[in-house]
Amino acid sequence: MKETRIYCPHGHKEMTVKKSEKKLSFRGARLSVPVEQFVCSECGEEAGTVEQAATIQKSISDAYRKSAGLLTGKEIVEGRKKLNLTQDDLAKKMSVGIASIKRWEGAAIQSRSMDQALRLALHGQNTGDACTGNRSFSLPRIKLVFVELEKVLEKKLLKKNDKMLFAAKYLWYADMIAHRETGQSMTGSTYAALPLGPQLNNYRDLIEDILKEDPSTAEPLSTEEKRILTRIALKFPREQLVFKAAHGEPAWKKKSNGQLIPYTDSSELTAL
Numbered sequence: 001m002k003e004t005r006i007y008c009p010h011g012h013k014e015m016t017v018k019k020s021e022k023k024l025s026f027r028g029a030r031l032s033v034p035v036e037q038f039v040c041s042e043c044g045e046e047a048g049t050v051e052q053a054a055t056i057q058k059s060i061s062d063a064y065r066k067s068a069g070l071l072t073g074k075e076i077v078e079g080r081k082k083l084n085l086t087q088d089d090l091a092k093k094m095s096v097g098i099a100s101i102k103r104w105e106g107a108a109i110q111s112r113s114m115d116q117a118l119r120l121a122l123h124g125q126n127t128g129d130a131c132t133g134n135r136s137f138s139l140p141r142i143k144l145v146f147v148e149l150e151k152v153l154e155k156k157l158l159k160k161n162d163k164m165l166f167a168a169k170y171l172w173y174a175d176m177i178a179h180r181e182t183g184q185s186m187t188g189s190t191y192a193a194l195p196l197g198p199q200l201n202n203y204r205d206l207i208e209d210i211l212k213e214d215p216s217t218a219e220p221l222s223t224e225e226k227r228i229l230t231r232i233a234l235k236f237p238r239e240q241l242v243f244k245a246a247h248g249e250p251a252w253k254k255k256s257n258g259q260l261i262p263y264t265d266s267s268e269l270t271a272l
């Protein structure tokens with residue numbers, strides 16, 4: 001590597017590289033981060049090269065991720081190499097873009113749901129059931145998703161004796177888009193391709209239970225999940241719109257009657 005010489009901007013001598021431990025606050029966490037930069041021995045002025053600044057960014061991100069219980073960039077790289085995966089392999093395995101993998105291996109901080117998806121992909125714990133979208137099936141969460149959608153749509157989606165003709169399509173988009181964008185479905189529901197569109201598997205047996213569920217017992221929706229639900233509600237303000245959109249999705253069109261629609265198809269969605 002070519003040697004860099006930096007002179008103090010206050011007219012003092014050449015600055016020298018010093019390693020130190022800096023204490024700083026980041027996203028509300030107190031962190032101690034190793035820092036390597038140029039320092040003037042006379043006035044204490046600090047300066048860094050672009051590379052040094054990038055290294056410090058990474059150190060801050062990794063220290064934060066460590067303190068928050070998330071995988072660090074280093075751990076992601078190591079885990080990936082242990083499995084002999086390229087960044088592209090890992091991206092495909094997780095149904096995310098390669099740019100995301102590159103960013104997380106650098107200084108970008110992954111969301112908690114993406115962290116779970118990373119752990120599943122890297123540490124083999126059953127690489128996410130393709131039919132539940134990396135989440136255990138939860139009836140209270142289904143109810144919670146409907147409550148949130150109904151709030152934004154300002155109308156009821158679930159009625160008594162509902163055949164879920166429209167409701168299931170909202171739910172399908174919520175689960176599939178959450179899977180595509182966070183690595184995890186919202187409710188763990190399994191969907192089948194039925195003649196009238198994607199449908200919650202066994203919906204006939206589930207509908208009464210969903211109606212009875214107490215949504216406050218579900219794991220609360222994350223900000224990301226709420227944002228996704230708002231987008232869905234804004235895109236499909238009327239039930240006919242969500243119905244029509246679902247029928248245009250290759251993920252449904254390419255299936256035979258009754259075939260399950262795996263979450264790995266979430267990357268193929270076209271309406272949102």
Ligand SMILES: [Zn+2]
Nearest residue numbers: 008012040043
């Ligand atoms: Zn100086």
